[in-house]
Amino acid sequence: MAAVLTPEILADPVALTRALVDIESVSGDEQEITDAVEAALLAAGRLSVSRLGNVVCARTDLGRPSRVILAGHLDTVPIADNLPATIAGDLMYGCGTSDMKSGSAIALHLAATVAEPAFDVTYLFYDCEEVESERNGLFKVSQQQPDWLDGSFAILLEPTHGLVEAGCQGTMRVIVRTHGTRAHAARSWHGHNAIHDAGEVLRRLSAYQARQVTIDGCAYREGLNAVRIAGGVASNVIPDRCEIEVNFRFAPDRGEADALAHLREVFQGYELEVTDSAPGALPGLDRPAARQFLDVVGEAPVAKLGWTDVSRFAAMGIPALNFGPGDPNFAHKRDEHVEIPKIRAGAETLRRWLTTPAD
Numbered sequence: 310m311a312a313v314l315t316p317e318i319l320a321d322p323v324a325l326t327r328a329l330v331d332i333e334s335v336s337g338d339e340q341e342i343t344d345a346v347e348a349a350l351l352a353a354g355r356l357s358v359s360r361l362g363n364v365v366c367a368r369t370d371l372g373r374p375s376r377v378i379l380a381g382h383l384d385t386v387p388i389a390d391n392l393p394a395t396i397a398g399d400l401m402y403g404c405g406t407s408d409m410k411s412g413s414a415i416a417l418h419l420a421a422t423v424a425e426p427a428f429d430v431t432y433l434f435y436d437c438e439e440v441e442s443e444r445n446g447l448f449k450v451s452q453q454q455p456d457w458l459d460g461s462f463a464i465l466l467e468p469t470h471g472l473v474e475a476g477c478q479g480t481m482r483v484i485v486r487t488h489g490t491r492a493h494a495a496r497s498w499h500g501h502n503a504i505h506d507a508g509e510v511l512r513r514l515s516a517y518q519a520r521q522v523t524i525d526g527c528a529y530r531e532g533l534n535a536v537r538i539a540g541g542v543a544s545n546v547i548p549d550r551c552e553i554e555v556n557f558r559f560a561p562d563r564g565e566a567d568a569l570a571h572l573r574e575v576f577q578g579y580e581l582e583v584t585d586s587a588p589g590a591l592p593g594l595d596r597p598a599a600r601q602f603l604d605v606v607g608e609a610p611v612a613k614l615g616w617t618d619v620s621r622f623a624a625m626g627i628p629a630l631n632f633g634p635g636d637p638n639f640a641h642k643r644d645e646h647v648e649i650p651k652i653r654a655g656a657e658t659l660r661r662w663l664t665t666p667a668d
C-alpha cells in the first residue's frame with residue numbers, strides 16, 4: 310500500500326522525518342516517496358505543483374517581490390540494515406535521517422503549514438542526488454525546466470548540523486603525464502626514465518603553498534594534492550610513461566578556466582589532462598534574502614568545503630547555501646542518525662525567516 314503523509318504527520322517535522330525515512334528510496338527507486346510528497350503538496354491546496362520524473366516542484370504565487378527556493382533530495386545511499394527508523398532518546402537512527410530526509414522533511418513541513426510566507430517560495434524535492442551527475446534530478450530540472458529554478462536565493466537542506474554553510478569550493482582532477490623512452494634495464498642509458506621525471510612533479514606539489522581566501526566572512530582553504538600515481542612496464546624495462554593524478558580543490562573566487570590556467574602554470578613543462586571538473590559557488594551572502602536569513606539564524610556562516618548542489622544554483626546566478634539538521638559526519642554510515650532537537654530548531658528558524666516581513 311502506498312505511504313500516506315497525513316496532516317498530523319505533516320504538522321510535525323520529526324514525525325514527518327520518520328515517515329520519509331521509512332519509505333525506502335535508494336537512488337533510482339524514488340517513485341513511492343515522490344508520489345507521497347506530491348500528494349501531500351497537492352493536498353495543501355494553495356501551491357502550484359508540477360512534476361518531472363521523480364522531481365516535484367511546488368510554488369506559492371502570492372505576488373511577493375522576491376522568490377526563494379528550498380530544496381532537498383529524496384534519495385538515499387543503499388540501506389545498511391538500518392530501516393525502519395528507530396528512536397533512542399534524542400536521536401533518530403536510520404538510512405537518510407541525516408542525509409537528508411530530516412532536511413527534506415522540514416521543507417515539506419513548511420510547504421504544508423506556512424500559508425502566508427513573506428517571500429514567494431519554490432519547494433523542490435528531487436531524485437538521484439547520491440549518484441552520477443547526469444541522473445541528478447536538479448540537473449535534469451536545470452536542463453528541462455530551468456524556470457523552476459527561478460529565484461533570488463536558495464537554501465539546500467543538506468546536513469550541516471544546524472550551521473549555515475555558504476557557497477562551496479570547486480573541484481578539478483587532472484592527470485600530469487611524464488614521457489620517457491623505453492629501454493632494457495641492463496642498458497638503461499639508451500632510455501629515459503619517465504618515473505624519475507615524476508620526481509619534479511611531486512617536488513612542486515610538496516612545495517606548493519595553498520591559498521586561503523576569505524569571501525563574505527567565510528574562509529575557503531584550497532588544496533592541491535597527488536591522489537594516485539601509476540607507471541612502469543616490467544621489472545626489467547625503463548618506463549616510458551608515468552601518470553600522477555592530481556586533485557585541486559579551489560575557492561569559489563576562481564572559475565574553472567582560472568583553476569585550469571593555474572594548474573598549467575604549476576605544472577608548466579608537463580602534459581596535463583583534465584579528467585573531472587566542477588565549479589565552486591560564491592556564498593552570495595550580500596543578497597537581501599540571505600542577509601535576512603542570517604539575521605534570523607544569528608550565527609556566523611562557515612565555508613562549505615565539499616562540493617554540493619548549491620553550485621548548480623550558483624551556475625544559474627542564484628546564490629545558495631546549505632542549512633540542515635543532519636550531522637554530515639554520520640551521513641552514509643550504518644549508524645546514521647539525526648538529533649531530534651536539531652530538526653525542531655531548524656524548522657523553527659526557517660519558519661521565522663519565511664514569516665518575518667521582508668524589509
Ligand SMILES: [Zn+2]
Nearest residue numbers: 408409438467
Ligand atoms: Zn545529501
